[in-house]
Amino acid sequence: MAEYKHGEMDITVQEKTFEQFIKWSMRVGIFSIGVLIFLAIFNG
Template sequence: MAEHEHGSMDYDAQEKTFDGFMTFVTRSVVAILAILVLLALFAG
């Protein structure tokens, strides 16, 4: 197995993945809340 040096990892890909995930979660929550509000107004 390869030896790992502490502090040698490149975090760019990890940060981009996390940023994409957070954007997805934020947009999903906003969409779900909008759907719930519309349901409450028109179906309730």
């Protein structure tokens, strides 16, 4: 079994994936809020 040394693993791919996930989540959240505001204004 290989020796494990804390903090030496390359995690750049995981960091980029997480960054893209956060950006996507923010866009979906903002879009959803926009749709709710649109419905509140023009639905009634």
